[in-house]
Amino acid sequence: MSIVKLNNRGVKNATAFGSITGLGSMTFIKKLTASSSATLSFVHGSGGVDFSTYKEYVFTFNNIHPGSHDTDFTFQGSIDSGSNYNVAMTTTVVSPYHYENDGGALLYYNAPKDQAQGTAFQSISDGVGNEADQSVSGSLHLFNPSSEIFVKHYICNVQTSCLDSSDDAYSMNDLSAGYFNNTNNIDAIQFKMSSGNIDAGDICLYGIA
Numbered sequence: 001m002s003i004v005k006l007n008n009r010g011v012k013n014a015t016a017f018g019s020i021t022g023l024g025s026m027t028f029i030k031k032l033t034a035s036s037s038a039t040l041s042f043v044h045g046s047g048g049v050d051f052s053t054y055k056e057y058v059f060t061f062n063n064i065h066p067g068s069h070d071t072d073f074t075f076q077g078s079i080d081s082g083s084n085y086n087v088a089m090t091t092t093v094v095s096p097y098h099y100e101n102d103g104g105a106l107l108y109y110n111a112p113k114d115q116a117q118g119t120a121f122q123s124i125s126d127g128v129g130n131e132a133d134q135s136v137s138g139s140l141h142l143f144n145p146s147s148e149i150f151v152k153h154y155i156c157n158v159q160t161s162c163l164d165s166s167d168d169a170y171s172m173n174d175l176s177a178g179y180f181n182n183t184n185n186i187d188a189i190q191f192k193m194s195s196g197n198i199d200a201g202d203i204c205l206y207g208i209a
Helices: none
Strands: 003-007 010-014 026-033 040-043 056-066 071-078 089-094 097-099 116-117 122-128 134-145 150-165 169-178 190-195 196-209
Touching: 010 169, 026 040, 056 071, 056 122, 056 190, 071 150, 071 196, 089 122, 122 134, 122 150, 190 196
Parallel strands: none
Antiparallel strands: 003 010, 026 196, 040 190, 056 134, 056 196, 071 122, 071 190, 089 116, 089 169, 097 169, 134 150, 150 169
């Protein structure tokens, strides 16, 4: 198969799927696997983690399963190598959902989950259920965390299997975006549940050249 991509600089060709000359590559950096873990942290300079080489980083979430019922999957950044995770963030969250029993569906702005210069952990998945078949999967893109000029933007898209207060199951597609309002290096990122542990699942970190 031949793939052709047009851009302002001309034509780019590939003779095999997954190999496109002239485009950026995705480089694996580190994988963390949860096992009743309170937190999962990626810290620059620790265990091969590097937040200074690439202009874009991608975290992938594979079946993140909480230990507690109806909890949020969250993240925050650090500018002091993980001593504190409390960088000021401005964020927005949209959370369309559909009930398993077809009892309701809605596209809505999830105002309680956003922040305006807040320093709390940011929710990226709302109300995750802890039954055996429920989890969170998706990805988070972090842009230029080592910049000393600009704020650090992120975009997150995750799919969640949820339980409401009546234990009715529903599917939610949490879409969030925002920025760390700080021009210091973001040199660590931590993930955790808003209550309880991360029972299982893995998070992988990639750099985009």
